[in-house]
Amino acid sequence: MSDAKKAPQRSGTERAAILLLSLGEAEAADVMKHMGAKDVQRIGAAMTQLQNISRAEVQEVLQEFTTTVESQTSLGVGVDEYLRKVLIGALGEDKAAGVIDRILFGRSSKGLEALKWMDARAVSELIRQEHPQIIAIVLAYLDADQSADVxxxxxxxxRADVIMRIATLDGIQPSALHELDDVIEKQFAGKTGVLKTSVIGGVKTAANIMNFMDSSQEGALLEHINKVDEPLGTKIQDLMFVFDDLLEIDDRGMQEVLRAVPGERLLIALKGAEDGLKEKVFKNMSQRAAEMLKDDLESRGPVRLSEVEGAQKEILAMVRKMAEAGTVQFGGKGEEFV
Known part of the structure; x- marks a missing residue:
């Protein structure tokens, strides 16, 4: 019991890593074969960072897994419906929607999913000669951070043409996506995966991709979009996740963020933050740490805007990963991007 009390609060990713480590190499490998690239990378990274896992904590994770399976498996529930409930429970409704479509509606895809294992430069070389509409579909399919790098x-x-096409995508016919998948598959072989069908693209997808872009590129891109289609540019900008949206994190989540963010990067990022966000940060630190940070902010000389924006982007990327792992939760519009 005492071990359980001392056990740290684990994120969903860390609990999954503990579960896989407890299964053994062969069994864990079999499970990970069914995961996407990002999930494998995220859980693999968590495995390398886990230390001093007590027997009580392993038992707690296994018991939680067993309880979840037992409570959600019952007679009369079809496999597809069961899978839907499990994924929504694990990932949340928005994130689970894409995964469910990929599993239930297209079980033979290889080409598009294989792109997720490639670096951004390789993907860009593969698709840069394609029509912008094809590029838009491919990037809408990939994870937002990878699409931003591409x-x-x-x-x-x-860049501007593709983002606007992503924002105005309104679903793709499965047959068309299968054709695209086949074309990409013919260019390389050896990777397996699943096909995502109808829920591709849209303003939210475009905004999420732009969240991961360099600040200078993001600004130029928004300016270009606003010149061509101002209402569309406004919709994208309204859904983008900005540094001051961190105000939407609850106090417990903010404390987790402050533990994870390097002090120097936080100092630089706060040079360009609203007073309300600064106060929220100070509130969730010890009195001594808050006083030291205030003194550092006052004594720190001018910082270039590009440096401030770069630090803010780094922290936002870190917070997104924490949100995906379930460590922090958002309210308001920021929740759309986690």
């Missing part, structure tokens, strides 16, 4: 390889004019 977009960074393109010239400004193509």
């Amino acid at each position: 977009l960074a390889q393109f010239p400004d004019w193509l």
Whole structure:
């Protein structure tokens, strides 16, 4: 009992890593075969960072897993419906929707899913000669951070064209997506995966991709979009996750963020933050730490805007990962991007 009390609060990713480590190499490998690239990388990273796992904590994770399976498996429930409930419970409704579509509606895809295992430069070389609409579909399918890295390889004019096409995508016919999948599959072989069908693209997807882009590229891109289609640019900007949206994190979550963010990066990021966000940060630190940070902010000389924006982007990327792992939760519009 005492071990359980002292056990640290684990994120969903860390609990999954503990579960897989407890299964043994062969069994864990079999499970991970069914995961996407990002999930494998995230859980693999968590495995390397886990230390001093007590027997009581392993038993607690196993018991939680067993309880979850037993409570959600019952007679009369179809496999597809069971899978739906499990994934929604594990990932949340928004994130689970895409995964469910990929599993239930397209079980033979290889080409598109294999792109998730490639670096951004390789993906950009593979698709840069395609029509912008094809590029838009591919990037809408990939994870937002990878799509942002791919977009960074393109010239400004193509970047803007592709983002606008992503924002105005309204679903893709499964047959068309299968054709695209086949074309990509013919260019390389050896990777397996599943196909995502109808829920591709949209303003939210475009905004999420732009959240991961360099600040200078993001600004130029929004300016170009606003010139071509101002209402669309406004919709994208309204859904983008900005540094001051950290105000939407509850106090417990903010304390987790402050433990994870390097002090120097926090100091630089706060140089460009609203007073309300600064106060929230101070509130969730010890009195001594808050006083020291206030003194550092006052004594620190001018900092270039690009440096401030860079630090804020780093912290936002870190917070997104924490949100995906269930460590922090958002209210308001920021929740759309986690």
